[in-house]
Amino acid sequence: MSVAPAPVETAIAELRRRLGDRLSTSDSVRDLHSHDESWHAPHRPDAVVFPDSTEEVATVVQVCAAYGVPVVAYGTGTALEGGVIPEHGGVVVSLQRLDRVLRVSAEDLDATVQAGVTHQTLNAQLRDLGLFFPIDPGADCSLGGMAATRASGTNAVRYGTMRENVLGLTVVLADGRIVRTARRARKSSAGYDLTRLFVGSEGTLGIITEVTVRLFGVPDTIAAAVCSFDSLAGAVNTVIRTIQLGVPIARVELLDDVQMDAVNRYAGLTHPVQDTLFLEFHGSASSVREDAALVQQIATELGGGAFAWASGHEERRALWAARHDAAYATKALRPGCGLWATDVCVPISRLAECILETKQDLRESFLVAPLIGHVGDGNFHLGLLVRRDDPREVAEAERLHDRLVRRALAMDGTCTGEHGIGTGKLRFLAAEHGEALNVMRAIKQALDPLGIMNPGKVLPP
Structure with a gap:
């Protein structure tokens, strides 16, 4: 007596017919897509697919929807709350082949990219135009993943987060429909703001395949500094006073004494092992001088030492590389x-x-x-x-x-x-949102009634 194949096996067979060798069930590929950079335990998917286009992503989702198979979008795997771990198995949709910068408009200060493009890749292409994309979470994340998690990073204090810098998205819904959430106008009052709905949804409402982002001109002058403090309170209060005075600082990062010790050891640096601020100023030469002088004055009043400047490109790169490598420095402790x-x-x-x-x-x-x-x-x-x-x-x-x-x-x-929430912060969502959590559940039910899109994430059961 023959046994009917399980739905996931049938779905995989159908996807293999359509995608050929761009579907893998090998242990090594499944292991690679079983985890992110978080603390949370890995879980293998049943298969991994590597589509080439939005239309192919839609095909994958349609097949999975037909058989009720979970679908998890996967970018670079740098998430920190288990958001891309396929805890219920199913099919992981790797977006690494959606890696083209589709359009750059220097006149309109925007660009459209496929979801697999990383922020470093985009900035490399923008450099000769005198433009840059400011959101920098540290790791070389994909733009699709950054939109899905509403990422921010070191530049957010001046330039905002992905919420402010995503102008529109192309999204594959849970039934395989393809929607474009907005046109390129800088503002609109036409209908619900679907862009903001999908930014931060962590793949639970649909798969982002294209992202239109805001660009900025490279500042005339960029200067970075390090300032050590006698106390943690002095360092934090320097930041608070700076923000309250409206100083347009581009980056201000706090590293406590334990983190500074780790960074020094890992990167071979010699900064004082004290609570420390890493700062960066953008603007004209005169505005940078004025802003820096004001922040130095505030820091001095609150127990900070003299600024140690890193004005050249390589000096700044080394300074921020040490900050971005803080996780590796921490592990080495x-x-x-x-x-x-x-x-x-x-x-x-x-x-x-x-x-x-x-x-x-x-x-x-x-x-x-x-x-x-x-x-x-x-x-x-x-x-x-x-x-x-x-x-x-x-x-x-x-x-x-x-x-x-x-x-x-x-x-x-x-x-x-x-x-993001992923699975790591699930248990806190009810305390934070109260009745609004039921509104989120209603949205999820409306857009993904089968519950196949990254199940078990963001919304607690």
């Missing part, structure tokens, strides 16, 4: 440990209180956890170093993580400023 990276964001007026209370928790804990943050917009991160096979360490990490998030929510902040 305790080889063999897992890195549980998490973030919260609070109103800028509560930032010092939130950070200082968090640091007190860390001083009382036996775990090592450097603190780092995009403090110009109230967002900071912990990197908890944990031995996965030690229940005591895992329990302590969970306690610290829970206290951090509950503290941020009590201050009218959010459980995540830029990492």
Whole structure:
């Protein structure tokens, strides 16, 4: 007696007929797409497909919808909350072959790219035009993934996040329909703002295949500096006062003393092992001088040392490379440990209180956890170093993580400023959103009634 093939096996067979060798069920490919950069446990998909176009993505989704098979979009795999882990198996749609810059308009200061294009690739193509795309999460993420997670990064204090810089999207819906969420006009009052609906949806409402983004002219003058402080409170309050005075600083990053020690060791630097700000100023030569002088004055009043300047391109590149490599530097502090990276964001007026209370928790804990943050917009991160096979360490990490998030929510902040929900922050969403969570569920049900789009993510059951 023959046994009917399972729906996923039938779907895979159908997709193989359509895509040929651009569908893989090999262990190595499935393993590669079983995880992201987060702490959370991997899970293999049943298959991985590599479509070449929006239309092929639509075909994949149509086949999976016909058999009720889960679909998970996958960019560069740099997510930090388990958002692309295929926990229910199914088919992973790798967007790596959707890697073309489709259009650049220097006159309109915008560009349209396929979802697999990374922000570094886009900026390399823009360089000769005197333009750049400012959102820089650190890793060389894909634009589709950055839109899906509403990413931000070091430049967000001046240029905003992906929410402000995505002008329109092409999205494949859960039934395979293709929609364009907006035209290229800089503003519109025509209908619901579907662009903002899909930005931050983490692949649970559809798969983003094209992104139209805002561009900016490269500033005439760029200058970066490092400033060490006698106290963490002095460093944080310098940022708060700078923002409240309306200084148009481009980047302001906080690294606590533990993180500075890690960065020094990893990158071979010699910065003081103190709570430190990394700053960058953009503008004309005169405006940069004026802004920097004002921030230096504020820092001096609050216990900061003299600015150590990095004005040349290579000096700035080295400075920010050290900041972006902070996760690797953190891992090197305790080889063999897992890195549980998490973030919260609070109103800028509560930032010092939130950070200082968090640091007190860390001083009382036996775990090592450097603190780092995009403090110009109230967002900071912990990197908890944990031995996965030690229940005591895992329990302590969970306690610290829970206290951090509950503290941020009590201050009218959010459980995540830029990492997204994935699975790692699911349990906090009800406390943050209340009845609004049921509105989100209604949207999910309307757009994905079969529940096949990245199931188990963002919305708690």
